Amino acid sequence: MERSSDGTPYYRTDLALIHHLGFGFHADLCAPGILAVLEGVRKRDGLVVEVGCGSGLLTRHLVDAGHHVVATDASEAMLDLARGHVPGAGEIRRLTLPDDALPEADAIVSVGHAISYLDDEALLERSLVAMAEALRPGGVLAIDLCDLEWGAARQDQAPKVWRTDDWALMTEFSVPTPTRYVREMTTFVRRPDGSWRRDDERHDNVLVDTSAVPALLARHGVDATVSTSFGGAELPIGLVAVVGLKA
């Protein structure tokens, strides 16, 4: 869900800011491939709905390319950043899958494995079905999510520290089961008076056998493939691009 297993929301103010300032590379990596996949949607002036838009890092690429975008996320702190970062988006609003209804769309996009934040495979599948059902005929799906390989490749991942003048992030990683990847993060953000504020977030990601995703989507009218890129740069190992077309 949008909440971690200890009940606190994912991506509160400080981690949202750190994501925005330090982790734009994934949206930048995905953008060229996604824009190519969406070219037909742009030409017919279709509506793109983005799920898990975060602070608007991919949204910015979409809007700059001329797309009409409704950008959505579960985190209010992320949405606040997105409103500042992408003033040209058609709408930026809270939407948490799988319970909140998706608007009808000519394309649904999502990067940064937003639906892998759900608690289990059943919720992830419900979200995929909701996306398939929200697409209009001829609509395009382009999302990424974590495969079982994500965890298998990160069994003994060493802790990592990112440190800048204004923020720091320390993360410990674990793979307690083949279907779960956990990040335990401590953030520090410098206050205007020079003191530091600490916060802690634990993120659990559900890992699934993504080879089963095309059959699920096919039952809801979407002809999809899974691969290791959106057609441009390769995604990190274990992150899978799902690209589909609604009949």
Ligand SMILES: C[S@@+](CC[C@H](N)C(=O)[O-])C[C@H]1O[C@@H](n2cnc3c(N)ncnc32)[C@H](O)[C@@H]1O
């Ligand atoms: C790793 S961030 C990626 C953000 C952005 N797409 C990017 O690439 O910079 C994952 C995002 O998914 C959102 N998210 C997590 N669970 C969600 C859910 N159930 N429904 C919608 N968004 C969710 C989080 O709030 C977060 O903004």
